[in-house]
Amino acid sequence: MNLRHFTKAEILDLETLYRRNLMNTLIGFKNANLVATKSKDGTENLAIFNSLVHIGANPPHIGFVMRPTTVERHTYDNIHETGYYTFNHVHTSFVEKAHQTSAKYPRNVSEFEACGFTPLYQNDFFAPYVQESHIQVGMKFVEEIFIKTNEVYLIIGEVQEFFVQEDCIRPDGFIDLAKAGTAVVSGLDGYYEACEIARFSYARPNQAIQKIF
């Protein structure tokens, strides 16, 4: 197996897009979520993110990394203005439409309309959900952490409520994302389908792990 070696100096010397592709694929596969918001004046916004990270189950906190100097500006502003947003899984059946939300639309254009998604308001939650998604999470902003070395923010929020396709929840709470058709992302533009290999039992020293179902 031939491995290619890159030094830090070589990384910094690469052409920008090449470096961006390389660095964005280097961490491994990523999730795919549409973040939906609404401004105070009622304009809806929808943008794809693949940087969600589990922060903790109690309190139920989810983080995501954003770069508000880019197309992510409208999402950032709406979260700050209103305090609410939703995560909506991207499914394999609509990855192309979901990717289209990354285009730089003007502020007065709703990506729901421009890209063919349906805003769904439920239980008086301020931010819209995406009706086409079968895993929808209602979030309330908690805090942001500025990472000054790269001028990005880690946005942390608390889950207020969520909706999950009922037949995808296994008896122990595990959501069967392959059955739900949730997409996997690599880099800036690669979309994948996931096929389950196995779930494994809790690992203990000197004890063989079992497959669980």
Added chain:
Amino acid sequence: MNLRHFTKAEILDLETLYRRNLMNTLIGFKNANLVATKSKDGTENLAIFNSLVHIGANPPHIGFVMRPTTVERHTYDNIHETGYYTFNHVHTSFVEKAHQTSAKYPRNVSEFEACGFTPLYQNDFFAPYVQESHIQVGMKFVEEIFIKTNEVYLIIGEVQEFFVQEDCIRPDGFIDLAKAGTAVVSGLDGYYEACEIARFSYARPNQAIQKIF
């Protein structure tokens, strides 16, 4: 499509393991990396993490979330003691062995040996790489951010060098993770293989996106 609704109060009321499974699968699919370290006294440590997040390409920074009150303690201590660690992709061919590294081994036991991995030292880098992995990243600690609501740390490091299976790098720098056999994770214990659907061109308003290869 029947969706089940969970409120925040219901989430907090759930049995702990059920809530943990639910909350860990709710964000979508995750990456799978073995983090390898070595203590000052020379004991190697290896542990699986699925919380890596891209921070930026220039400087080349990668973050990951860790909970140092658990089995992750040894990894955390070694990073602090020495400043160096490596990320090594988990491939579908060894997900079971990789999962076994999550067991709580005593500090003087190397998970390399206990779980059947081979430490590899390259270019005088202090921390070991995992020879079985074909995507290996050498990291230097930059900063940690404590997220006090959940008592977790976001550890940010700078890529010092990396190694990638040569025939998996496409002409534009995109690493073909499916070809490399990099695994996908869901929740605490679900392992998946990824099958490519498509890569899409850069999205622009009012312009159809193309598949790229």
